[in-house]
Amino acid sequence: MSPIRTQIVFDAVEPHALASFWAAALHYEPEEIDAFVRGLLNAGAVPADLVTEVDGKGGGRRWRRSAIPTTGSTSGAQGPVAASCSRQYRRPRPVKNRVHLDLLVGPEGCNSEVERLEALGATVLNVHEGDDGRWVLMSDPEGNEFDVS
Numbered sequence: 721m722s723p724i725r726t727q728i729v730f731d732a733v734e735p736h737a738l739a740s741f742w743a744a745a746l747h748y749e750p751e752e753i754d755a756f757v758r759g760l761l762n763a764g765a766v767p768a769d770l771v772t773e774v775d776g777k778g779g780g781r782r783w784r785r786s787a788i789p790t791t792g793s794t795s796g797a798q799g800p801v802a803a804s805c806s807r808q809y810r811r812p813r814p815v816k817n818r819v820h821l822d823l824l825v826g827p828e829g830c831n832s833e834v835e836r837l838e839a840l841g842a843t844v845l846n847v848h849e850g851d852d853g854r855w856v857l858m859s860d861p862e863g864n865e866f867d868v869s
Contacts, residue, residue: 754780821866
Protein backbone atom coordinates (compact mmCIF):
# COMPACT_ATOMS: atom_id res chain seq x y z
CA MET A 721 0.00 0.00 0.00
CA SER A 722 1.30 3.47 -0.91
CA PRO A 723 1.82 6.14 1.75
CA ILE A 724 -1.06 8.55 2.15
CA ARG A 725 -0.15 11.99 0.82
CA THR A 726 -0.51 14.56 3.57
CA GLN A 727 -1.01 18.30 3.50
CA ILE A 728 0.24 20.17 6.54
CA VAL A 729 -2.00 23.11 7.45
CA PHE A 730 -0.93 25.94 9.73
CA ASP A 731 -3.42 28.52 10.94
CA ALA A 732 -1.63 31.83 10.48
CA VAL A 733 -2.21 35.53 11.00
CA GLU A 734 -0.08 36.14 7.86
CA PRO A 735 -0.62 32.99 5.76
CA HIS A 736 1.55 33.97 2.80
CA ALA A 737 4.53 34.93 4.96
CA LEU A 738 4.27 31.68 6.92
CA ALA A 739 3.83 29.65 3.74
CA SER A 740 6.98 31.27 2.32
CA PHE A 741 8.89 30.42 5.50
CA TRP A 742 7.87 26.75 5.42
CA ALA A 743 8.47 26.43 1.68
CA ALA A 744 12.03 27.69 2.18
CA ALA A 745 12.53 25.69 5.39
CA LEU A 746 11.53 22.42 3.70
CA HIS A 747 13.24 23.18 0.36
CA TYR A 748 9.92 23.13 -1.49
CA GLU A 749 9.02 24.94 -4.68
CA PRO A 750 6.14 27.42 -4.68
CA GLU A 751 3.13 26.29 -6.67
CA GLU A 752 2.36 28.50 -9.66
CA ILE A 753 -1.32 29.46 -9.48
CA ASP A 754 -1.22 33.04 -10.80
CA ALA A 755 -2.62 32.13 -14.24
CA PHE A 756 -5.38 30.02 -12.68
CA VAL A 757 -6.45 32.77 -10.26
CA ARG A 758 -6.17 35.45 -12.97
CA GLY A 759 -8.38 33.35 -15.26
CA LEU A 760 -11.06 33.03 -12.60
CA LEU A 761 -10.93 36.77 -11.95
CA ASN A 762 -11.13 37.64 -15.64
CA ALA A 763 -14.09 35.30 -16.10
CA GLY A 764 -15.89 36.91 -13.18
CA ALA A 765 -16.00 33.55 -11.38
CA VAL A 766 -14.52 34.95 -8.16
CA PRO A 767 -14.70 38.43 -6.61
CA ALA A 768 -11.51 40.50 -6.45
CA ASP A 769 -11.65 40.72 -2.65
CA LEU A 770 -10.79 37.00 -2.41
CA VAL A 771 -7.45 37.58 -4.15
CA THR A 772 -4.20 39.26 -3.15
CA GLU A 773 -0.87 39.95 -4.86
CA VAL A 774 2.14 38.17 -3.35
CA ASP A 775 5.72 39.24 -4.06
CA GLY A 776 8.76 37.04 -4.35
CA LYS A 777 9.36 33.52 -5.61
CA GLY A 778 6.06 31.90 -6.43
CA GLY A 779 4.37 35.28 -6.18
CA GLY A 780 1.61 36.68 -8.27
CA ARG A 781 -2.07 36.43 -7.60
CA ARG A 782 -3.01 34.15 -4.70
CA TRP A 783 -6.03 33.51 -2.54
CA ARG A 784 -6.15 36.16 0.19
CA ARG A 785 -6.89 33.88 3.15
CA SER A 786 -4.97 30.75 2.27
CA ALA A 787 -1.60 29.88 0.85
CA ILE A 788 -0.70 26.51 -0.62
CA PRO A 789 2.88 27.24 -1.55
CA THR A 790 4.46 23.97 -2.49
CA THR A 791 4.30 21.17 -4.99
CA GLY A 792 7.33 19.14 -3.97
CA SER A 793 10.89 19.46 -2.83
CA THR A 794 13.54 21.10 -4.98
CA SER A 795 15.40 17.80 -5.01
CA GLY A 796 12.39 16.15 -6.64
CA ALA A 797 11.98 13.76 -3.72
CA GLN A 798 8.40 12.80 -3.06
CA GLY A 799 7.27 11.62 0.32
CA PRO A 800 4.09 11.49 2.33
CA VAL A 801 4.22 15.26 2.85
CA ALA A 802 3.56 16.86 -0.51
CA ALA A 803 2.56 20.38 0.46
CA SER A 804 2.33 22.82 3.28
CA CYS A 805 -0.59 25.18 3.59
CA SER A 806 -1.48 28.17 5.70
CA ARG A 807 -4.94 29.54 6.32
CA GLN A 808 -5.68 32.95 7.78
CA TYR A 809 -6.47 32.95 11.46
CA ARG A 810 -7.08 36.36 12.95
CA ARG A 811 -5.40 35.82 16.34
CA PRO A 812 -1.95 34.60 17.34
CA ARG A 813 -1.69 30.99 18.51
CA PRO A 814 -3.14 31.00 22.07
CA VAL A 815 -1.55 27.81 23.45
CA LYS A 816 1.31 25.42 22.75
CA ASN A 817 0.74 23.42 19.59
CA ARG A 818 -0.03 19.77 20.29
CA VAL A 819 1.48 18.52 17.03
CA HIS A 820 4.85 19.59 15.73
CA LEU A 821 7.27 18.74 12.94
CA ASP A 822 10.63 17.10 13.52
CA LEU A 823 13.16 18.05 10.84
CA LEU A 824 15.61 15.15 10.80
CA VAL A 825 18.86 16.40 9.31
CA GLY A 826 21.31 14.24 11.29
CA PRO A 827 23.83 15.25 13.94
CA GLU A 828 26.40 16.46 11.41
CA GLY A 829 23.98 18.92 9.82
CA CYS A 830 21.99 20.08 12.82
CA ASN A 831 23.94 23.25 13.69
CA SER A 832 24.09 24.54 10.11
CA GLU A 833 20.39 23.78 9.61
CA VAL A 834 19.48 25.70 12.77
CA GLU A 835 21.51 28.67 11.50
CA ARG A 836 19.78 28.49 8.09
CA LEU A 837 16.34 28.38 9.71
CA GLU A 838 17.20 31.32 11.98
CA ALA A 839 18.15 33.32 8.87
CA LEU A 840 14.69 32.50 7.45
CA GLY A 841 13.01 33.86 10.60
CA ALA A 842 12.86 30.92 13.02
CA THR A 843 13.85 31.28 16.68
CA VAL A 844 15.75 28.86 18.91
CA LEU A 845 13.71 28.16 22.06
CA ASN A 846 15.78 25.43 23.69
CA VAL A 847 18.61 22.99 23.04
CA HIS A 848 18.08 19.51 24.49
CA GLU A 849 21.14 17.36 25.09
CA GLY A 850 20.68 14.16 27.03
CA ASP A 851 20.88 10.40 27.05
CA ASP A 852 17.91 10.32 24.66
CA GLY A 853 19.69 12.46 22.07
CA ARG A 854 20.18 16.04 20.99
CA TRP A 855 17.62 18.28 19.33
CA VAL A 856 16.91 21.97 19.02
CA LEU A 857 13.42 23.25 19.78
CA MET A 858 12.58 26.14 17.47
CA SER A 859 9.57 28.23 16.53
CA ASP A 860 8.52 29.53 13.13
CA PRO A 861 7.78 33.25 12.64
CA GLU A 862 4.26 32.82 14.12
CA GLY A 863 5.36 30.78 17.14
CA ASN A 864 4.60 27.25 15.93
CA GLU A 865 7.15 24.93 17.51
CA PHE A 866 9.26 22.33 15.70
CA ASP A 867 12.40 20.33 16.40
CA VAL A 868 15.62 19.99 14.43
CA SER A 869 17.77 16.94 15.07
